[in-house]
Amino acid sequence: MVLKLFGSPQSKPTLRVAHILKEKQVPFEFIVIDSSAKEHKSPEYLKKQPFGQIPYTDDDGFILFETRAICKYVAAKWRDQGSPLLPDHNDLKATALFDQALSIEYSNFDPIVIEILMEKMYKAKFLGQEPDQAKLAASMEKLGGKLEGYEAILSKQKYLAGDNVTLADLFHLALGSMLAEVADIQLLSDKTKYPNVARWWADISSRSAWLEVQNGI
Numbered sequence: 581m582v583l584k585l586f587g588s589p590q591s592k593p594t595l596r597v598a599h600i601l602k603e604k605q606v607p608f609e610f611i612v613i614d615s616s617a618k619e620h621k622s623p624e625y626l627k628k629q630p631f632g633q634i635p636y637t638d639d640d641g642f643i644l645f646e647t648r649a650i651c652k653y654v655a656a657k658w659r660d661q662g663s664p665l666l667p668d669h670n671d672l673k674a675t676a677l678f679d680q681a682l683s684i685e686y687s688n689f690d691p692i693v694i695e696i697l698m699e700k701m702y703k704a705k706f707l708g709q710e711p712d713q714a715k716l717a718a719s720m721e722k723l724g725g726k727l728e729g730y731e732a733i734l735s736k737q738k739y740l741a742g743d744n745v746t747l748a749d750l751f752h753l754a755l756g757s758m759l760a761e762v763a764d765i766q767l768l769s770d771k772t773k774y775p776n777v778a779r780w781w782a783d784i785s786s787r788s789a790w791l792e793v794q795n796g797i
């Protein structure tokens with residue numbers, strides 16, 4: 581039985597999982613959850629994903645949620661096919677550097693990008709509220725500071741965990757792409773301010789599996 585991905589084509593976390601499944605050349609069935617009808621808050625859905633969030637996966641009865649955990653599971657289960665997106669699990673230091681890179685994305689990127697998207701997009705689109713310009717400016721400044729850290733790392737190596745691309749890099753695509761697409765923020769492509777971040781961003785954004793999921797899962 582092929583792995584089932586329950587999600588929404590509009591949800592970037594769903595795209596994150598679909599992207600990694602394609603990178604790993606894992607066939608899957610996509611089951612659309614109608615978030616506008618609040619299907620992800622139904623008692624049936626909550627049995628699988630107790631936080632009522634999209635997406636989750638079902639691999640022959642093994643239910644998993646949280647996209648980063650799903651992607652790590654997929655990359656480990658199908659380690660020997662598709663793009664190698666994990667470090668050698670026998671290499672203690674490579675694994676530690678990979679974990680460090682995962683934490684960078686989760687703590688230095690994801691929460692700040694969410695703050696920015698909240699002000700630039702969600703408030704107007706979903707809450708009918710004006711953006712708080714002071715909050716937005718503070719978050720933009722925070723992101724700029726974090727990108728200096730990224731620049732320092734990426735001036736010494738090709739990717740966040742070393743010279744090989746890993747899940748830690750690709751986890752940035754889901755929310756990072758929204759900065760330019762919906763918030764018209766081009767910081768990740770700013771070759772003058774962050775030349776190595778821009779080089780890295782152009783590299784990971786042009787991966788064929790990522791371009792493929794942009795056109796539909």
Ligand SMILES: N[C@@H](CCC(=O)N[C@@H](CS)C(=O)NCC(=O)O)C(=O)O
Nearest residue numbers: 591592593632633634635646647648
């Ligand atoms: N940390 C979760 C985040 C998933 C997420 O935020 N999903 C959104 C859809 S894009 C959602 O379901 N939001 C509804 C909610 O949080 O109640 C993951 O990576 O799986």
